[in-house]
Amino acid sequence: MTTAPPSDARTPGATGRPSPASLPPAPGGSSPRTDPVVRALAVLLVINALGNGLFLTVSTLWFTHGLGYSASKVGLALTVAGLCGILASFPAGRAADRYGAKPALVALHLAQAVAMAGFAVARSYPAFLLLACTVTAGSRANSTVRSTLYAHSLPATTRTPALGLLRAVNNVGIGAGAALGTTVVALGHTGAYQAAIMINAATFLLALIPLRTVPAQAHLAPAPAAADDEHRGKRPASALRDGPYLAVTALNAIVNMLYVVLEVALPLWLVNYTHAPRPLVGTLLVLNTTLVVALQVRATRHTGDLPTAARSFRTGGLLTALACATAATAAHHNPTAATAILLTAVLLLTLGEVTSQAGSWTLGYALAPDHAQGAYQGVFQTGVSVTQALGPFVVTALVLPHGAAGWCTLAAIFAVAALAMPAVSRRAERRWAAMPPAGTRTGP
Known part of the structure; x- marks a missing residue:
């Protein structure tokens, strides 16, 4: 089944909501590869992805062999954490709308850095469960706020190609982190595992450096006027x-x-x-x-x-x-x-x-x-x-x-x-x- 562009697609400035197909080209025909905003976001992602790849490679072994929790206890903690992640995305998006995506992302990175560092010494299971919930909820909230930041800082005409480039960069970072994690696993020392956890925590802080150069709400349309009461009921609340x-x-x-x-x-x-x-x-x-x-x-x-x-x-x-x-x-x-x-x-x-x-x-x-x-x-x-x-x-x-x-x-x-x-x-x-x-x- 194929679809065709709707016959009533609107252009900017006309009544109705502009279709992506009708948006004008990006100023100067800039490519995502040369866009300084995309480059800053790419640096942010590759730093964070390096830590994520490292953590994904060593975390299970550290939780079971390093911290001494059984596989069933780790599984239970991760299941509860996953449920917390489900509940975190929507409030994070609302916060990004209200306070701005950049401030919300800074707060999340700081919280994630602290929680991740706690994994290096979490010998108490209740503490481990709390940290797992915090890290997972923070990760899902981070994804939402980053998505909002992309909407605010990248023009619609180049957003999807830019996201493709950022996703490729993210995979490179995860691959590099996983390779580093393989070395940690090969060493098998408690100190190596703890160092890996702390490196991941540090990447959340380092990623805030390129975030400083990303413009906030550069491509965000204004909110609907408060006087528009007669159409308010026609829009989703x-x-x-x-x-x-x-x-x-x-x-x-x-x-x-x-x-x-x-x-x-x-x-x-x-x-x-x-x-x-x-x-x-x-x-x-x-x-x-x-x-x-x-x-x-x-x-x-x-x-x-x-x-x-x-x-x-x-x-x-x-x-x-x-x-x-x-x-x-x-x-x-x-x-x-x-x-x-x-x-x-x-x-x-x-x-x-x-x-x-x-x-x-x-x-x-x-x-x-x-x-x-x-x-x-x-x-x-x-x-x-x-x-x-x-x-x-x-x-x-x-x-x-x-x-x-x-x-x-x-x-x-x-x-x-x-x-x-x-x-x-x-x-x-x-x-x-x-x-x-x-x-x-x-x-x-």
């Missing part, structure tokens, strides 16, 4: 009551479960249900990271308006579904065949990832009002948080035990969400196009 946007958020959350497939389902499937060699788990993750770095920017080239973004999302979701169906066939094959099948599945999954993400960025920003980007990004990120919290249970309890049938059911869910997005996003766009802008009067 809040992001939580914007039904079409919530539907887009739900479909995006479903397809975002591809990360759980990559990080949880495929490794467990490989180890427990196939004859593929176990070291292939690392190879699959490296392949994914490398391809994201190479392809993410290119994937944003055809997502400049809502119809093409929805089609891109649909293509990505269908590729993800095909990846799941492919992975299902890896069972009961010899090691060579299983390896080839799983490599193909990760290739398809990564293509689905970069394509669906490119589409979701345009959808998430363009369907939100500029004056409430924080609240809307909070809703959008809450959907992702739900996926991250519940996704591991879904794949381990409802997919893997049922083998190929479970994988095919998951593939069908991805496909249905992907195919629904163009129609759902078109409905959301028409809703905005039908609403007069703040300050516009249609009666005498």
Whole structure:
């Protein structure tokens, strides 16, 4: 199913909400690669991603072997922390709207630095649980506030390509941090683990240096005029009551479960249900990271308006579904065949990832009002948080035990969400196009 640009798309200055397709080109035709704001954001991300990659590599071993907690206790703490993460995104977005994304991000980085440093010495389980909740909630809130900062500091015409570049940079930083973490794991000393935790804490503070040069609210439209009472009832009272946007958020959350497939389902499937060699788990993750770095920017080239973004999302979701169906066939094959099948599945999954993400960025920003980007990004990120919290249970309890049938059911869910997005996003766009802008009067 294809979609065409709506016939009532508005241009800036006309009544209604401007479509991304109708926005003028960026001043001077600047490229995201040469934009000083994008460069500052890239430095911020690579510093933070370096610490995140380091932490992700060493954290589980440190929690179990260094701090001495059982796997079940660590799992419980991370589950509770995941639930806290779900609750953090929307309030963080509201705070970014009210106080500004930069001040909110500074506060979050300071809190995350303190909480992360606490992991180095958290010998009490209640303290460990509190720190886990703080770090996870801070991470989800950070994602929301950063998304709001992108809306405030990057022009709509170059935002999606810039986000593609930033995501590639983020993956480079995570890869470098993971490589450093591998060295820490090889050393195996308590001091090395604690140093790694403290380095990650320090990256939250170092990342504040490039943040200073990012303009605040440079591309933020003014809030609706208070005098616009006659149209106030036609607009969603809040992001939580914007039904079409919530539907887009739900479909995006479903397809975002591809990360759980990559990080949880495929490794467990490989180890427990196939004859593929176990070291292939690392190879699959490296392949994914490398391809994201190479392809993410290119994937944003055809997502400049809502119809093409929805089609891109649909293509990505269908590729993800095909990846799941492919992975299902890896069972009961010899090691060579299983390896080839799983490599193909990760290739398809990564293509689905970069394509669906490119589409979701345009959808998430363009369907939100500029004056409430924080609240809307909070809703959008809450959907992702739900996926991250519940996704591991879904794949381990409802997919893997049922083998190929479970994988095919998951593939069908991805496909249905992907195919629904163009129609759902078109409905959301028409809703905005039908609403007069703040300050516009249609009666005498």
